[in-house]
Amino acid sequence: MGGGLAGMMAGIALQQAGQNTAIVSQGQNALHFFSGTFESLQAPPVRLAELLSAAGIRVHYREGVRLMPLGTFKEAALSLDDIDLFPVPRFGKRVLIVNFLGYHDFFSSFLAEGLENQGMECRIRFLNLQELDNAKANGEMRSVQIARSMDRIWEKVVQEIRLLLKDEDTVILPQVFGLSDVTVPGRIRQAIPARVVFVGTMPPSVPGIRTQILLRRRFQLLGGTFLMGDEAVRAHEYEGVVHSIATHNLDAHYLEADNFILATGGLFSKGLRSNPFQISEPVLDLDIDHPEDRNDWYNPTFSAEQPYMGYGVKTDEKLHAVKKGEALKNVYAVGSILGNTRPELGSGAGLAIRSAFAAVDEILRSAQNDKSAQNGKEDYV
Amino acid sequence: MTRIHMNPNEFDVIIIGGGITGAGTQRDCAMRGLRTLLVERSDIATGATGRNHGLLHSGSRYAVNDAESAEECIRENRILRQIAAHCIDGTDGLFITLPEDDLGYQQTFVDACRKAGIGAEIIDPELAKRLEPSVNPELIGAVRVPDGSVDPFRLCAANMLDAKLHGGQVRLHTEVTGFIREGNTLKGIHTRNHQSGEEADYYAPVIVNACGIWGQHITELAGVKVGMYPAKGALLIFAHRVNNMVINRCRKPSNADILVPGDTVCVIGTTSTRIPFEECDNVAVTPDEVTLLITEGAKLAPALSQTRILRAYAGVRPLVSADNDPTGRNISRGIVCLDHEQRDGLKGLITITGGKLMTYRLMAEIATDLVCQKLAVDKACTTAVTPLPGSEEKSYEAVAQKVWEAPTTAQKAAASRMGTRASRIRSSNRYDDDLICECEEVSVGEINAAIERMDVSTLTDLRRRTRVGMGTCQGEFCACRAAGLLAKAHACIDRERKDLADFLQERWKGNFPIGWGDTLREAEYTQWIYKHVLGI
Numbered sequence: 001m002g003g004g005l006a007g008m009m010a011g012i013a014l015q016q017a018g019q020n021t022a023i024v025s026q027g028q029n030a031l032h033f034f035s036g037t038f039e040s041l042q043a044p045p046v047r048l049a050e051l052l053s054a055a056g057i058r059v060h061y062r063e064g065v066r067l068m069p070l071g072t073f074k075e076a077a078l079s080l081d082d083i084d085l086f087p088v089p090r091f092g093k094r095v096l097i098v099n100f101l102g103y104h105d106f107f108s109s110f111l112a113e114g115l116e117n118q119g120m121e122c123r124i125r126f127l128n129l130q131e132l133d134n135a136k137a138n139g140e141m142r143s144v145q146i147a148r149s150m151d152r153i154w155e156k157v158v159q160e161i162r163l164l165l166k167d168e169d170t171v172i173l174p175q176v177f178g179l180s181d182v183t184v185p186g187r188i189r190q191a192i193p194a195r196v197v198f199v200g201t202m203p204p205s206v207p208g209i210r211t212q213i214l215l216r217r218r219f220q221l222l223g224g225t226f227l228m229g230d231e232a233v234r235a236h237e238y239e240g241v242v243h244s245i246a247t248h249n250l251d252a253h254y255l256e257a258d259n260f261i262l263a264t265g266g267l268f269s270k271g272l273r274s275n276p277f278q279i280s281e282p283v284l285d286l287d288i289d290h291p292e293d294r295n296d297w298y299n300p301t302f303s304a305e306q307p308y309m310g311y312g313v314k315t316d317e318k319l320h321a322v323k324k325g326e327a328l329k330n331v332y333a334v335g336s337i338l339g340n341t342r343p344e345l346g347s348g349a350g351l352a353i354r355s356a357f358a359a360v361d362e363i364l365r366s367a368q369n370d371k372s373a374q375n376g377k378e379d380y381v
Numbered sequence: 382m383t384r385i386h387m388n389p390n391e392f393d394v395i396i397i398g399g400g401i402t403g404a405g406t407q408r409d410c411a412m413r414g415l416r417t418l419l420v421e422r423s424d425i426a427t428g429a430t431g432r433n434h435g436l437l438h439s440g441s442r443y444a445v446n447d448a449e450s451a452e453e454c455i456r457e458n459r460i461l462r463q464i465a466a467h468c469i470d471g472t473d474g475l476f477i478t479l480p481e482d483d484l485g486y487q488q489t490f491v492d493a494c495r496k497a498g499i500g501a502e503i504i505d506p507e508l509a510k511r512l513e514p515s516v517n518p519e520l521i522g523a524v525r526v527p528d529g530s531v532d533p534f535r536l537c538a539a540n541m542l543d544a545k546l547h548g549g550q551v552r553l554h555t556e557v558t559g560f561i562r563e564g565n566t567l568k569g570i571h572t573r574n575h576q577s578g579e580e581a582d583y584y585a586p587v588i589v590n591a592c593g594i595w596g597q598h599i600t601e602l603a604g605v606k607v608g609m610y611p612a613k614g615a616l617l618i619f620a621h622r623v624n625n626m627v628i629n630r631c632r633k634p635s636n637a638d639i640l641v642p643g644d645t646v647c648v649i650g651t652t653s654t655r656i657p658f659e660e661c662d663n664v665a666v667t668p669d670e671v672t673l674l675i676t677e678g679a680k681l682a683p684a685l686s687q688t689r690i691l692r693a694y695a696g697v698r699p700l701v702s703a704d705n706d707p708t709g710r711n712i713s714r715g716i717v718c719l720d721h722e723q724r725d726g727l728k729g730l731i732t733i734t735g736g737k738l739m740t741y742r743l744m745a746e747i748a749t750d751l752v753c754q755k756l757a758v759d760k761a762c763t764t765a766v767t768p769l770p771g772s773e774e775k776s777y778e779a780v781a782q783k784v785w786e787a788p789t790t791a792q793k794a795a796a797s798r799m800g801t802r803a804s805r806i807r808s809s810n811r812y813d814d815d816l817i818c819e820c821e822e823v824s825v826g827e828i829n830a831a832i833e834r835m836d837v838s839t840l841t842d843l844r845r846r847t848r849v850g851m852g853t854c855q856g857e858f859c860a861c862r863a864a865g866l867l868a869k870a871h872a873c874i875d876r877e878r879k880d881l882a883d884f885l886q887e888r889w890k891g892n893f894p895i896g897w898g899d900t901l902r903e904a905e906y907t908q909w910i911y912k913h914v915l916g917i
Contacts, residue, residue, distance in 0.1 A: 033906075035914045068916025070861075070878060102812035104825075104862040113874035140816050200914060202858060268906045274897040276672075294668055298896055302889035302908070303882065303917075308896070309905060348913065 001232040001245070001283065002263030002271065004029035006335025006352035008215040010261050012051055013360040015222040019367070022225040022255060024232050024247055029269060030336065030352075031215075034208030035200060036083040036175070037066060037076040040346030041353065044078050048353060055218035056182055057211055065089050067172075069107055069200040071114020082175055082185050082207040084197045092170035092195060094121045098161055099174065101126040103141050105202035106174040125164050127157065147179035147206045154184055158191045170195045175206050182210060231270075232283045235260070240329050245283070259330045259363045262286075262321060263356065266309070266336040279311050284331065286313040287322045289341075312339025318362045319355060332359035392418045392550075392585040394752050395570060397557055397599055399423070400430035401533060401738055403591035404540035405745030405764070410752060411547035412767065413760035418583055419541065419549065420572055422556035424842045426537040428593045430738060431845065432696025434616065434641045434648050436627060437461065437469055437529035438739045441476060441501060442634055444493035450715055451497035453740050458527060460742060460765045461536075466772040467780075467800025468536040472642060474528025474627030475509055476501075477520045479680060482632045487522050490631055494526065501526050515624045515682040528627040530643045533738055534845045535798065538835060539769040542802075546770060553836050555581075560588075560603050567603060567729035576838060587752050590732040594661050594699040600732060605725040607732060608702040611661050613695050615670040616650030617678070617895065620689040620853050623647050628681045637677030644797075645821065645852065646691060649678035656697070666693040666894045689899045691855065692891035701735045716740060718747045722755075731755075771800025780804075789814075791822040798848065799827070806830045817866070818859035820852020828863060832870045840864060840884040855888045857907045861915065882917060 001007070003025025014021045038044075043061050044052075052059055058081035066076040066083050073089035084091070095115055099108045112122035131153050135145040150157065154177055161171060175198045178184030189196045220226055230249040235242045244254035262283065264271030273282050279290050279297075290311040291297065297308040313321055313333045319342075320327040334355035340347065345354045394410050396403045399421025407419045421427075440454030462469055478484050487503065494501035502525045509516055509523035516523075541551055554575045561569040561582060569584035590599045597609040622642045630638035641648050652670050671693055679686040701717045717735035721727040733748040746762045753760060774780045781788035781796035784804045788796065791814070796803040806813070806826040813826035831837050831846045840856075840863055843849050849863050850856030860881060868877040885907070892904055911917045 033910060033914055039913070070881075070915050070917055071874070072916045074916045102815055104815065104817060104865055107861065107865055109865060109868050110874055110878065113878075136815075140819070202861060203910060203914065205914070266905060268902045268909070270902070274901050276668075276897050294897070298893040300890065300893060302886045303912070306905075306908060308901065309908065 001261065002029070002265060002269075002335065003027075003216070003226070003228075004263060004265055004269065004335060004352065005031055005034075005349055006356045007261070007263035008212070008219060009051070009353055009356040010263060010334060010360050011219050011224050012055070012215065012222065013047075013357060014363065015219060015224040016051075017360070017364050019363065020223075022227060022257070023219065024227045024230050024245075024255070026231050026270070027229050029212070030265060031208045031212040032205060033203035034205045034211060034349070036080040036205070036207050038078040038350055038353065039348035040350030041078045045357075047357065055214045057214050058182060060085070062087075067111070067114075067197060067199055069111070069202075071107070071110040071112070073114075073118075080207050080211065082178075082198050090118045090120060091197070092120060092168075094168040095123070095170045095172060096161075096165060096168040096194070097122055097124045097172045098164065099124065099126050100132055100141070100146065101128045102132070102136070103146065103174070105141075105143060106199070111172060111199060123168065127160055129153070129157070131156075142204070143174070143176055143201045143206050144179070144204050144209065146174075147176040150177050151180050151184075154188065155191075158188055161192055165192070165194060168194055170197060172197045172199055174199060174201045176201065177206070179206050179210055180213075182214065232264070235284050235331075237284070237323075237328065240326055242284070242328060242331050258367070259332070261356075261359055262313070262331060262333045262337060263335045263352075264337055266312070266339065269336070271337040272311070272313075274308075279308070281313050281337070284321065284323060284328070286333070287324065288313055310340040312341045313337055314341065319359050332362065334359050388584070390581065390583045392416045392583065393756060394418075394587045394589060395420065395583055395585040396589045396591055397570070398591035398593065398596070399425045399537070399541070399551070399553060400428050400591065400593055401426065401537045401540065401741040402593070402733055402736070402744050403589075404537045404544065405741045406589055406591055406733065406748045407544040407549050407551075408540045408547070409745045409749040409762060409764050411544040411549040412763055413749060413753060413758060415752070415756070415758065417544060417549040418552065418585070419544065420552045420555045420557060420570070420583070422554070422575065424553055424839070424845060425541060425836075426534050426845055428595065429696045429698060430533050430537055430593075432616075432694055433533065433614065433738055434639055434650050435530050435533055435643045436639060436641045436739075437471075437531040438737070439474060439526040439528045440497055440499050441474070441490070441494050441524075441526040441528070442629065442639075444497050444499060445490055445633070447715075448493070448497055451493070451499065453716075453743060455497060455499045455527075457740050457743055458529070461531065462529075464765065464768045464772060465531070465536055465539065466768070466774070467777065467797070468532050468539060468769070468772070469529055470531075470643070471527075471529040472626045474526045474629060475513055475516065476524040476526060476629045476631035477509065477516060477681070478522030478631045479517060480519055480521055482630065484522050486633075487524060487631055491524055494524075499526060513624055513626045513628065515684050516628055517680060517683055522631065524631060528629070530627065530641050531738065532643065536769075538846055539771050539800075542835070543770050551836060553842075554838065557599065557602065565726055565728055567727065586729060587755050588730050589748055589752065590730060591734070591748070593734060594658075594697045596699065596732055596734050597658065600721075603721070603727060603730055605721055605727055605730070607719065607734075609658070609734070610700040610702060611656050611658055612698040612700050613654045613656045613660075613664050614651035614698060615666045615674065615693065615695040616648055617671065617674045617693050618691045619647050619649070619685060620691045621646065623682050623684050623688055630681065637674045638681070640678060640681045640685070644848065649674050649681075649685065653698075661697050664695040664697060666695050668894065671894055690895040691853065691900070693894040694891050699734045716744050716747060718744070718751060720751060771802040773801045791816060791824055794822040795824065795827050799830075805834070817862045818847075818849045818852065820854055820859070821848040823847050823849050823859070825866065828866050829870070832867065837867070838871070839880045840867065841887055843867065844884075850884070850888065854903060855892060855907070856884060857903065857910065860884050878917070885911060
């Protein structure tokens with residue numbers, strides 16, 4: 001349940017290990033506003049590296065900083081190849097920042113100021129492209145509209161940038177390249193005679209959507225069933241074991257399985273729900289610990305840690321979801337639905353990946369045990 | 382008045398306070414030929430002006446208990462429809478009787494309305510349901526009255542703009558730090574600009590204190606005493622325009638019994654709680670108030686219990702105790718104009734307070750009459766018959782058609798906000814029509830026009846003038862885009878980055894008291910984006 005990073009990771013790993021897996025996905029998920037950095041992960045575990053590489057997702061690792069869309073630098077390590085990682089918050093002497101005329105979701109002047117504070121010289125130039133008029137005609141100019149045009153005309157854009165380039169050693173571009181072709185950012189880097197740094201835009205995140213597409217493709221290639229535009233609405237449970245779930249679209253055709261993974265996300269993704277009195281989990285009504293007094297859910301300072309973002313479903317040490325104080329034997333909760341109830345697993349993308357792999361391992365181990373138990377029984381018979 | 386060789390810091394009158402009373406008074410003074418300066422420590426409409434229902438009272442609410450206020454309201458109601466058409470939505474209103482209310486009150490109410498000159502008409506509850514489908518279907522009685530809604534930000538900005546068109550000067554973010562005094566006469570003010578840190582003195586023979594509840598502080602600075610009683614009123618904004626007519630309860634005025642539609646939203650309120658003066662700068666809405674507002678609001682329009690709430694906010698009414706009543710029991714909600722020369726022997730200071738948004742023009746007229754009397758200027762008030770800038774046409778559709786041959790919905794929205802001033806929105810290139818705020822359909826051109834002509838220095842200022850960030854997403858997407866335009870106009874990125882953080886904080890302040898459901902979802906998303914994706 002859930003087709004975000006946690007759900008996809010679990011689905012791919014299970015399918016690879018021979019478990020027949022289905023993913024029920026609403027459609028949009030947290031990958032649509034993925035920053036490109038896998039928070040709280042250091043060097044990629046071999047298993048993650050292999051999984052991503054098999055899916056065609058390119059990542060790199062280095063402990064350093066990355067340039068954020070409003071011109072600040074932030075510590076980052078494991079990231080998509082789109083994201084440049086620097087040892088120090090300075091990477092050149094003279095920087096050319098290229099934006100598209102009429103595109104308001106890429107903050108070139110903020111970037112320039114941030115870089116100038118670090119002692120870099122900046123020049124901002126706007127490209128005026130006829131081709132983007134089509135994107136505009138179909139609505140406002142937003143990242144995905146531009147990315148669709150760029151899929152067709154990125155080579156022309158490279159030519160224009162080459163003409164603009166004077167003595168700059170670095171070119172900054174918005175992350176709107178390679179929506180449907182993961183090799184494009186690399187090819188742009190080769191074609192421009194300066195260092196090219198891609199910087200994020202307002203969501204949706206183009207590298208995030210591409211990552212989502214590639215993960216889904218990989219899962220389906222491995223034989224997994226991806227139910228797009230659907231969501232689990234109810235689970236049928238008896239004595240701590242869930243036998244099947246009902247989804248919105250499949251009506252009375254229940255999905256039966258040996259194991260269920262709940263990766264439906266936090267409040268924004270609707271994995272959790274809130275009303276003035278409580279925060280709840282809508283599919284299984286799992287246990288969630290939070291203060292009764294709503295005043296304690298918030299910090300009045302916007303930028304402070306918000307208590308409500310930490311609330312999540314309760315789990316046992318093996319990530320079995322807990323309902324009315326009892327761990328459900330074949331239901332695992334992974335990803336941001338955990339809030340920060342499991343701080344040892346990290347947060348954000350790191351939490352999604354670690355918890356997904358932990359749940360997968362547990363499912364495979366119990367499947368193995370069942371099998372040997374069964375074999376043992378047969379022998380005995 | 383002699384106009385040559387004057388010190389540029391000398392004026393005929395200085396008005397302190399950039400709410401609707403100050404703006405209206407400046408406009409009236411300027412239209413009577415006076416050289417005016419208005420100083421405001423923050424932005425326009427930051428006090429009670431921008432923190433109420435936005436109700437264009439017909440006066441009905443006061444008819445039974447306060448005939449004088451009722452008469453003032455209906456008179457001003459008719460005037461504002463003429464002079465401030467682009468700030469007003471003449472929706473009409475209903476006073477409904479529910480099964481738990483006394484239907485006998487209806488006749489008392491209608492009689493009192495008619496006596497005050499308010500056209501109140503008893504209608505069949507079935508007709509009321511047809512006129513206003515959102516109304517509680519259990520109603521047993523309904524009266525139709527000429528209520529409406531008014532955009533206080535727009536009204537305030539239009540008054541100030543007209544004052545400027547008549548030569549007035551405005552200094553926003555400029556606080557009065559003290560008075561320049563000679564014996565028993567005030568000669569001018571010391572000020573400090575909060576943004577530049579610049580200090581300046583300004584001189585005028587008459588100073589008008591139009592600071593609402595903060596007027597108490599100003600009188601203290603001048604060494605005179607006015608007893609004010611701050612009363613907090615809490616309100617909730619819903620994300621949809623649930624009702625098209627104002628809905629009131631037909632009973633003695635009480636908590637949460639007015640639901641007012643305004644632009645794309647509707648507002649339920651209010652409560653009334655006495656608070657200490659020290660709390661005026663930072664009023665917060667409590668969970669109990671939220672619960673009361675939703676419960677009572679749902680009795681007017683049941684759909685409210687299922688409607689997403691956008692924000693909770695509170696304003697402070699400037700109630701003034703009668704001069705001869707030191708206990709404060711005899712508090713007036715009416716207009717109070719104090720001539721401190723007569724009252725306290727202090728020359729050069731006038732306080733205009735009390736009253737309400739509805740009667741701002743009348744308050745301005747009373748204050749200006751007194752100013753003119755002191756300056757021996759013999760000019761009649763013309764504010765009741767002269768349309769505000771933007772209101773020369775009666776319908777925004779007509780405006781939009783004049784400016785753009787085939788207006789888009791976004792252009793119609795702009796025309797409804799700016800009135801005839803919409804013709805000043807630059808549309809010189811194909812990018813001026815780009816939308817910055819998708820919830821409220823505000824374009825690049827409209828934002829640039831506001832930045833250029835309407836004293837905008839922060840995103841919050843911009844919000845008050847254009848509705849940027851007032852919609853469903855509460856600034857999640859448009860704040861950054863608008864910050865980009867502001868940064869460009871002011872060429873100061875560092876300030877803009879801080880401004881963006883302040884703006885988000887301000888939005889959160891109104892969101893967390895109602896932080897559940899979709900509001901909390903949106904907040905989680907915003908918090909994630911700004912922290913992890915944009916890195917602020």
